[in-house]
Amino acid sequence: MLELTSISKSFADTRVLDSLSLNVAPGSRTAIVGPSGSGKTTLLRILAGFETPDSGRIVMQGKTLFDEASFVPAHRRGIGFVPQEGALFPHLSVADNIAWGLDGSRQEKRQRVAALMEMVSLDQALAGHWPHEISGGQQQRVALARALAQRPSLMLLDEPFSALDTGLRATTRKATADLLAEAGVASILVTHDQNEALSFATQVAVMRAGRFTQVGTPFEVYTRPVDEDTALFLGEALVLPAELRAGKAICALGEVATDSAQASGQGRVMLRPEQLSIAACAPHESAIAIVDVDFTGQLSTLTLALAGQAEPLVLKTVSQPGWRPGTPVKIAVAGTARVF
Template sequence: MSGAGISVTGLTVGYGGPPVLDHVDLQVPAGSFTAVLGPSGSGKTTLLRAIAGFIRPDHGRIEVRGEVLTDGPTLVAPERRGIGYVRQDGALFPHLDVTGNITFGLPRAERRRAAQVEPLLELVGLSPSLARRRPDELSGGQQQRVALARALAREPSVVLLDEPFSSLDTALRAATREATRAALAARGATTVLVTHDQAEALSFADQVAVMFDGRFAQVDSPAGVYGAPATPEVGRFLGDAMLLSGQAIGRTVHCCLGQLDLAEPATGDVLVMVRPEQLVLGEPSDTKASVSSVTYQGADAMVRLDLVDQTTRLVARVPGNRVPRPGDQVGIAVPAPVRSFPQR
């Protein structure tokens, strides 16, 4: 991951009203995968559409491969940007077969070369035998892979994915996502995925950009945004997180779970972030809890706990072969260092 991929600087979009994007900066290294993650209405798709050239920003600069595409009066047309765009619904033409859909955007002379479709289908994990089928003869996952093949047919160096897996069921979504990533990696494409699915962002991307209200709250590696969130809001958005009041002194913090180690030194009133997988359950100890309910999930289970003599409720994730029963008394330990945030 090196060199110029996508550079977004000071991007502001308001559609004539309050900013949807508010001075956004984002650097996507060439050949890398970035996931833009955030709740609905946070500005994710607007960012993608601005990079693709579908909208003119109020302010800001967009460069792709070192070429300025958007900056003040400069606005390179979408078809001249060399960018592939895959929408949520795939947007396949129902009257065209797979070959017709994939070759649609190519110059007329190249559309006749149907032989080029076969390697594209294989690249996205589809059998060449599907080349003559129409979209209504394909599954949802197959349709999305055809949409990806169409985006790759023009050999773009940049591919933008706008929640392309959200309409698929869980198993199909994972398989289609893996096939998509493999195909894009094989082409060396610089890729930006927009999603509101935390697991999808963490598993797909080299870099995750978390967006709230038109601004990035944190841009970091998947391990960074999950394990070292910049704010309590990022911590809560990226998976389950419990925030407990505590008093920090250096590398330790005192809270309802006793004295815990801190990943970074702190002082004074803090919020301690503990994720369910950090809680280790065992025999009753100094920190005791009662099991109120259990949600069994096969490989693991979510255990809801009430701390004894306190009103605090916790959730622990435990292996599926070591699940306590409701009503059991258990001890709680937190052996790994935890994160903390200053109390506001």
């Protein structure tokens, strides 16, 4: 549906995007995730037509939007854009915000607005309200309806849920993903929130310093990250030095199976918290003891001391009763460790 080839962009002497390539399938949801300053928003603005790349090629549904010889302006691309915090027109009502840019008679616009409000689960009674009179989640739905009104082939979302509180962010994100899937509109979400990216997308593109370090399904990039930086950015992880041989890693947790039968010598392995099962035990059963417990409800961050190892292990896991400093524990590992 969308193909980017070798997109590069510099501002003055700073290279912001470095030869990016990406394919987006029809009706799919792609999340571009990375730290601040990695180039995410610049890429989104290039796709929308607000910025021009220095080089590369953009093709959407067989039509070239940009290459060395051509450039299609933003208003002719058929791309919807939902910016941060909605960016609604404060002097227009909810209905007029949604109808902005629509063609047709007043009656036709009214019917289209009503259909769009129903599509994004907005009460029709809100049609006459001003933007400041509705909640943040409702404002985002109005912005989405306004973008959908143009019947776009592609929807771009620039951190649209960042201003919402945690609970509302999750429900609004889920509703938006379901709505776009139902409408059959391909979408690209830019975010620095890894949980948001993994939850929203069918394809995740991890971005760092203007490059894609990894592109794949949410499960692939989470369970098989290409390097330590990607692993740690996408969630909690325990990374340990290890001696590798014959598909095994000898590390602080003992002998652990790995995802590489060929790796040998000194290396590093990664385990996700959900692979670790931690239980209190008798002192003679383990050489691992709790040094500190940071309890935050469902999850606790444990600092563990291991006999013969100078540096403690710090990991986040599901809370259990009876955990306190000095408690000896044993750790069981499920699955395989990722080798770096």
